[in-house]
Amino acid sequence: MKILVVIKQVPDSTTNIKIRPDGEDIERSGIKMVVDPFDEFAIEQAVQLKEKRSDVESVTALIMGPARCSEALRTILAVGADDAIHLQDEAFEKLDELQVAATLGAVIKDGGYELVFRGKQEIDLDSGQLGPALAEALDWPHVGAATKFEPAEDGKSFTANRRIEGADERVEVRLPALVTCEKGLCEMRYPSLPNLMKAKRKPVKAMTAADVPGFAEITAGVGGSEMHQFAPPPQRPPGRILKGEAEETAKELVKLLREEAKAI
Amino acid sequence: MTNDILIFVEQRDDRVHPGALQCVTPGKSLAEKAGGKVVACIVGDNIDGATSAVEQTGVDRIITVSDPALKMYSALRYRTALAAVMEKVEPRVVLMAATFMGRDLSPRVAMRTKAALATDVIELDLTGDGELDIVRPLYNGKATCHVKFPKDRPAIATIRANTFPTPTGGSGAAREDLPYTTLDGDDRINVLEIAKTGGDVKDVTEADIIVSGGRAMKNEDNFKLIFELAKELDAAVGASRAACDAGYQPHSRQVGLTGKTVTPKLYIACGISGAIQHMAGMRGSKIIVAINTDTEAPIFNIADYGIVDDLFKVVPILTEEVLRLKG
Numbered sequence: 248m249k250i251l252v253v254i255k256q257v258p259d260s261t262t263n264i265k266i267r268p269d270g271e272d273i274e275r276s277g278i279k280m281v282v283d284p285f286d287e288f289a290i291e292q293a294v295q296l297k298e299k300r301s302d303v304e305s306v307t308a309l310i311m312g313p314a315r316c317s318e319a320l321r322t323i324l325a326v327g328a329d330d331a332i333h334l335q336d337e338a339f340e341k342l343d344e345l346q347v348a349a350t351l352g353a354v355i356k357d358g359g360y361e362l363v364f365r366g367k368q369e370i371d372l373d374s375g376q377l378g379p380a381l382a383e384a385l386d387w388p389h390v391g392a393a394t395k396f397e398p399a400e401d402g403k404s405f406t407a408n409r410r411i412e413g414a415d416e417r418v419e420v421r422l423p424a425l426v427t428c429e430k431g432l433c434e435m436r437y438p439s440l441p442n443l444m445k446a447k448r449k450p451v452k453a454m455t456a457a458d459v460p461g462f463a464e465i466t467a468g469v470g471g472s473e474m475h476q477f478a479p480p481p482q483r484p485p486g487r488i489l490k491g492e493a494e495e496t497a498k499e500l501v502k503l504l505r506e507e508a509k510a511i
Numbered sequence: 512m513t514n515d516i517l518i519f520v521e522q523r524d525d526r527v528h529p530g531a532l533q534c535v536t537p538g539k540s541l542a543e544k545a546g547g548k549v550v551a552c553i554v555g556d557n558i559d560g561a562t563s564a565v566e567q568t569g570v571d572r573i574i575t576v577s578d579p580a581l582k583m584y585s586a587l588r589y590r591t592a593l594a595a596v597m598e599k600v601e602p603r604v605v606l607m608a609a610t611f612m613g614r615d616l617s618p619r620v621a622m623r624t625k626a627a628l629a630t631d632v633i634e635l636d637l638t639g640d641g642e643l644d645i646v647r648p649l650y651n652g653k654a655t656c657h658v659k660f661p662k663d664r665p666a667i668a669t670i671r672a673n674t675f676p677t678p679t680g681g682s683g684a685a686r687e688d689l690p691y692t693t694l695d696g697d698d699r700i701n702v703l704e705i706a707k708t709g710g711d712v713k714d715v716t717e718a719d720i721i722v723s724g725g726r727a728m729k730n731e732d733n734f735k736l737i738f739e740l741a742k743e744l745d746a747a748v749g750a751s752r753a754a755c756d757a758g759y760q761p762h763s764r765q766v767g768l769t770g771k772t773v774t775p776k777l778y779i780a781c782g783i784s785g786a787i788q789h790m791a792g793m794r795g796s797k798i799i800v801a802i803n804t805d806t807e808a809p810i811f812n813i814a815d816y817g818i819v820d821d822l823f824k825v826v827p828i829l830t831e832e833v834l835r836l837k838g
């Protein structure tokens with residue numbers, strides 16, 4: 248079984264986000280970029296499978312993005328991916344997420360993969376579109392936001408758990424399939440220094456839009472949404488600190504919540 | 512493509528998700544602008560209760576796809592059903608709630624129907640040219656952006672809970688059934704079990720009010736205080752990652768970047784500092800209350816009401832007061 252892990256490099260969650268003066272993007276300079284925290288679960292799950300099961304041939308990492316993504320790839324290779332594909336082209340920068348999914352689908356389709364892991368959500372765009380959209384592009388089943396993953400003995404199916412509103416759902420899915428990973432599935436091991444050194448020598452295949460079969464048609468066939476007018480989050484009205492002894496402040500709060508905020 | 516607005520009405524066990532009914536409000540204003548109708552679609556099995564709940568919101572037309580195979584949500588079967596409804600209605604815009612189901616289903620349906628998609632939408636409008644223009648948060652709530660949709664394909668948007676009110680007072684929608692025609696391979700996902708979690712306490716994604724505790728709770732036992740207040744407010748119990756990682760609460764209650772994103776009408780944060788990753792999950796709440804001993808805690812920057820005091824003193828009094836108020 249060949250496993251693919253789709254990775255994204257995103258701003259670190261603690262980064263201050265500033266909006267560019269023209270409002271068409273955020274300020275990109277000086278931002279610390281990391282592997283998406285949900286994609287960390289994805290690579291760890293894939294590597295654990297390879298360690299546990301003799302039928303797992305290889306774990307390949309796939310990333311789309313500019314040259315700086317090689318840093319994220321190195322982390323992923325150090326954690327245990329065998330090789331990587333780096334899709335890099337200016338033409339990719341204008342794609343919306345559905346178009347990215349269509350592009351990745353075309354790249355993955357004939358690669359012989361049976362299982363694709365991905366984080367449940369990208370913490371930059373926050374949308375979580377890519378995983379399910381990619382599964383649809385491949386016409387594969389998917390499990391979204393999995394917290395548990397157990398392959399069947401025969402390697403033809405798996406069961407997975409996912410959290411839904413107020414419940415835990417357990418599903419059985421036939422391979423090939425895509426799984427998006429949620430907190431709780433596993434925690435990524437720390438890439439050791441020797442492994443980071445070794446990662447440098449692992450093969451990374453570079454691909455451009457020209458290498459994607461039918462790139463122009465498939466991306467013209469879906470999506471096409473555009474992001475504009477970036478802004479800081481809506482200002483919340485200034486808050487009020489209630490003063491006094493606990494007895495008084497607690498009473499006042501309940502009163503305000505009922506009479507002013509009408510929230511209780 | 513027509514000028515109709517289609518609403519996918521999420522239900523489980525014949526209970527409509529409140530977020531789905533809230534979609535009717537923007538659905539109506541978009542339909543008015545576009546000169547189209549509001550069409551609701553319900554997918555499931557035995558969905559009479561859900562259907563009448565939708566009718567009361569005043570939609571123009573209801574399409575049901577009812578089949579035993581659709582009893583439980585499956586990404587494949589539901590995408591097939593919804594894509595079939597879209598093919599029939601040819602809507603300009605499709606709205607659904609930004610729930611686990613909405614997030615799971617919408618990208619597949621968008622891909623399949625060659626639509627465009629935006630998720631977690633908080634504002635939406637149609638431009639003069641008939642293009643959908645929406646606003647959504649991104650970068651863990653640290654920014655927002657507009658998304659402009661191409662006008663030659665359907666636009667799908669999932670809408671954040673509690674962004675819009677639920678309309679009432681409607682009746683007499685035209686009804687119609689559409690059969691579910693299985694596609695080859697739709698049976699590759701099968702739900703084995705749905706086990707309720709959290710006992711009789713509401714889930715944070717379902718509640719209008721959330722009372723959350725942080726590291727300051729110190730242990731699981733102390734969370735009793737939070738549960739007592741939550742019970743009086745008919746609220747869900749949430750927690751910071753620090754509290755979950757320490758084992759005070761299960762991760763299913765974690766609010767934040769790697770937990771759940773919530774937008775309740777009221778969020779009460781007790782002993783939570785307001786780390787950026789926590790705020791990512793709750794800054795969209797309507798009213799935020801912070802109880803924290805540290806005046807400098809960042810949570811106060813986004814709180815509507817704050818009490819700088821020991822939560823162990825304040826929370827029990829709050830519970831008593833709420834109880835007293837309820838008489």
Ligand SMILES: Cc1cc2nc3c(=O)[nH]c(=O)nc-3n(C[C@H](O)[C@H](O)[C@H](O)COP(=O)(O)OP(=O)(O)OC[C@H]3O[C@@H](n4cnc5c(N)ncnc54)[C@H](O)[C@@H]3O)c2cc1C
Pocket residue numbers: 260284724725726727750751752753754765766767768769770771781782783784785786787788789792802803804805808820821822823
């Ligand atoms: C990739 C990543 C993802 C993350 N995801 C999440 C997430 O999803 N959710 C999340 O919550 N965090 C998340 N975190 C962790 C986050 O950075 C913080 O560490 C965490 O939110 C802190 O939790 P806390 O506020 O409970 O604890 P602390 O930051 O330790 O705050 C405790 C607060 O309690 C106050 N306090 C102490 N005693 C009392 C008392 N008696 N009465 C009143 N107040 C008191 C203190 O003044 C302090 O402000 C994430 C971090 C990373 C790096």
